[in-house]
Amino acid sequence: MSRARHLARDSARRRRTRHRRVRSVVVLVVVAGVAAFAWTMSSTTASPKASRGPAAQSRRALKRSGVGGSSATTVSPTRRVPPGPPSDQRRMTLVDTIGGEISPKSVDASDTGLVFAQNMMYRHTMTVYSSAGNLVKTIPDTVDMSQFGVSGHPGLTHGAPVEAAFTPDARNVYVSNYSMYGAGFGPEGSDTCTPASAEAAGDTDSYVYRVDTANLVVDQVIKVGLVPKFLAISPDDRYLLVANWCSYDLSIVDIATAKEVARLPMGAYPRGIAISPDSSTAYVAIMGGDEVVKVNLATLTKVGDITVGSNPRHVVIDPTGRYLYVSLNSPGDVVKVDLATDSVVGSVHTGEECRSLAISTDGRSLYVVNYQSNTVTKLRSSDLAVLQTVSTGVHPIGITYDATIGDVWVAVYTGQILVFADR
Numbered sequence: 001m002s003r004a005r006h007l008a009r010d011s012a013r014r015r016r017t018r019h020r021r022v023r024s025v026v027v028l029v030v031v032a033g034v035a036a037f038a039w040t041m042s043s044t045t046a047s048p049k050a051s052r053g054p055a056a057q058s059r060r061a062l063k064r065s066g067v068g069g070s071s072a073t074t075v076s077p078t079r080r081v082p083p084g085p086p087s088d089q090r091r092m093t094l095v096d097t098i099g100g101e102i103s104p105k106s107v108d109a110s111d112t113g114l115v116f117a118q119n120m121m122y123r124h125t126m127t128v129y130s131s132a133g134n135l136v137k138t139i140p141d142t143v144d145m146s147q148f149g150v151s152g153h154p155g156l157t158h159g160a161p162v163e164a165a166f167t168p169d170a171r172n173v174y175v176s177n178y179s180m181y182g183a184g185f186g187p188e189g190s191d192t193c194t195p196a197s198a199e200a201a202g203d204t205d206s207y208v209y210r211v212d213t214a215n216l217v218v219d220q221v222i223k224v225g226l227v228p229k230f231l232a233i234s235p236d237d238r239y240l241l242v243a244n245w246c247s248y249d250l251s252i253v254d255i256a257t258a259k260e261v262a263r264l265p266m267g268a269y270p271r272g273i274a275i276s277p278d279s280s281t282a283y284v285a286i287m288g289g290d291e292v293v294k295v296n297l298a299t300l301t302k303v304g305d306i307t308v309g310s311n312p313r314h315v316v317i318d319p320t321g322r323y324l325y326v327s328l329n330s331p332g333d334v335v336k337v338d339l340a341t342d343s344v345v346g347s348v349h350t351g352e353e354c355r356s357l358a359i360s361t362d363g364r365s366l367y368v369v370n371y372q373s374n375t376v377t378k379l380r381s382s383d384l385a386v387l388q389t390v391s392t393g394v395h396p397i398g399i400t401y402d403a404t405i406g407d408v409w410v411a412v413y414t415g416q417i418l419v420f421a422d423r
Contacts, residue, residue, distance in 0.1 A: 080111050080361060082406035087360035087422060088380045092388055092408060096133040096419035101125075104411035106356070106398035108164040108173070114213060115402060115409055116173060117417060118161035121188065126161050126175060128216055131404040133419055137216045141177065143209070148221045157182035159209060165231045165240070166213075167255075174240055175209045176228040189227035193246040194268075198226045208242060208253075222258050224251040230314075232273040232282070239297060241282055243270040250284055250293075252300055262300040266293055272314035272357075276339075277321045285312040285326060292326060292337070306342045308335050314356045318381065319363040325381070327354045327368055334368055336384055348384040350377040355396075361403040365422075369396035369410060376410055376420070392418055 084090070103122035109115045114136065117127045126139040141159035145151075159177030166173045179189045186204040193203075206228050210220035225244025228251070232241050240253040243266070250270055252262040268288025275282045275297070282295040283306075291305040292312060311330040317323070324337040332354050336346035351370025358367045359381070366379040369392070376396055378388040396418075398411030408420040 080403045082361070082403055084406065084423065087362050087365040087406065088382075088387060090365075090406070090422045092376075092378060092390055092420040092422050094390070094418060095407075095421045098129065098133060098135075098417040098419065099415060100127070100135070101138075102127055102417065103413065103415055104398060104417055105161070105413065106163045107400045107409045107411045107417060108166065108398075109400045109402035109404070109409065110166045110170040110173070110213065111361070111403040112170040113404055114170075115400065116164045116175070116211075117398075117411060118164055118175060120162065120178060121158075121160035121181070124158050124160065126164070126211070129417075131402055131407065139211065139216055139218070141209070141218075143218055143221060145182075145221065150221060150223075153180075153182055153184040155183050157185070159207065160188075161209075162228070163230050165233050167233055168235055168237050171213055173211045173213055174222075174231055174233065175211060176224075176231050176242060177206050177209065178227055178229070180204065180206050189246055191227075191245070193227065195226070195246065195248055198246040203227075203246065205247075208240070210258075220258055222253055222260070224253070224260065225249055225263070230272050232275055234275050234279040234282075234297060235277055236279040238279065241273050241275070241284075241295075243273055243284060245269055245271070250282075250295065252295075252297075264295065264300070264302055267291075272312070272326075274315040274317040274324060276317060277319065283315050283317070283324055285315050287311055287313050287329065292324070294342075304342070306337060308337060308344055309333065309347075313354075316357045316359040316366070318359065319361065323381070325357060325359065325366055327357050329353055329355060329371075332370065332373075334366065334379060334384065336381075346384045348379065348386065350379070350386070351375050351389075356399045358399045358401040358408065360401055360406075360422075367399055367401065367408050369399050371395055371397055376408070378422075390420065 103119050104117040105120045106118045113131050115129045119125045124141045128136045145153040158181040162176045162178050164173050164175045186202040208222045209218045212219045224242045225247035227245040228242045229245050230243045242251040250264045251260050254261045267286040271287040272285035284293045290310050294304045296303045308326045309328045312326045313329040314327045316325050326335050332352050333349050335344050338345045350368050351373030353371040354368045355371045368377050393412035393416045395413040396410050397413045400409050406422045410418040
């Protein structure tokens with residue numbers, strides 16, 4: 001099947017799941033001694049089960065202490081590593097299942113006590129949770145563009161939240177919108193597109209929202225390209241990078257001025273973005289090809305690419321900046337790239353259509369969701385050994401590592417968020 005047909009099939013499948021509901025979740029409750037025994041003795045492949053053992057106790061302590069409450073703390077997420085053993089010596093246990101009026105495309109942790117879920121055009125919301133799993137606020141994607149100095153769009157405008165990225169101090173989070181809905185905007189974008197087809201259809205550029213994490217309100221809008229998906233912020237808090245799916249390009253925004261300062265052509269379907277710890281280089285996955293594009297953030301120019309394999313979707317970088325990890329959607333593989341040589345040095349198959357990746361803040365573990373296999377896989381980053389594979393609901397698509405206590409949050413497109421304690 002061609003990649004265009006694959007993407008079209010995926011888009012159709014997403015639309016068919018808009019009105020699904022997951023109506024019940026069976027939770028198996030075990031006593032602390034049995035939970036501890038099961039944690040020690042369980043096999044590499046595990047099914048999700050809620051625990052009342054050490055992981056659940058940690059979450060109750062989190063609630064009692066007030067960490068992960070209604071506002072973010074001032075602890076920088078860039079240096080936070082949860083207490084306890086290294087992440088590759090822990091095991092994931094399901095401790096919470098979150099439902100409600102959600103259709104999460106992605107989840108993103110601030111590492112200071114908040115987790116954002118982006119619910120696309122199906123709900124037109126962002127739902128915000130504490131690290132303890134409590135709903136803090138549902139933020140509508142409705143804005144009055146004139147309040148932000150943007151003319152030509154009278155009345156209210158809706159977005160369609162896709163992905164989110166926190167500033168290094170977690171005081172703000174930027175959220176991409178698949179399309180904009182309202183006066184002066186074109187039709188909804190499509191996953192199967194070219195710049196020419198999008199222009200012919202009358203599609204219009206979309207916007208990124210900035211949300212103040214103290215007040216949890218949209219306080220800024222920034223114009224980018226057509227169907228923006230993934231976005232990332234440089235560790236020095238200078239640039240916001242946005243991958244524009246249908247424009248086939250990358251928006252580089254100066255955070256201080258909230259203005260786009262460069263637009264770089266990328267190739268078909270740019271998606272994941274990772275930025276080196278020293279903020280010198282960005283890496284952009286080109287999902288319509290087999291490469292990751294390198295961008296020099298000093299000169300704001302492309303400086304080469306790395307061949308990684310077919311259909312790269314998501315990229316993360318280790319805390320030292322030495323290794324890049326890439327999910328290859330169609331093959332269902334995760335590859336490891338040595339950035340000293342820009343070469344692939346490891347590969348592992350995790351499941352059918354592996355999508356989003358997360359990396360622990362100690363850099364020792366990777367977590368990947370396998371969309372068609374309905375699983376999440378934990379890998380040891382050093383050798384890509386599979387440490388654990390856990391079942392999820394139907395179509396897991398987003399994942400984040402919350403370093404507040406070491407939880408892994410999984411967005412299930414059919415209407416759930418699963419929280420796994422990694423202890």
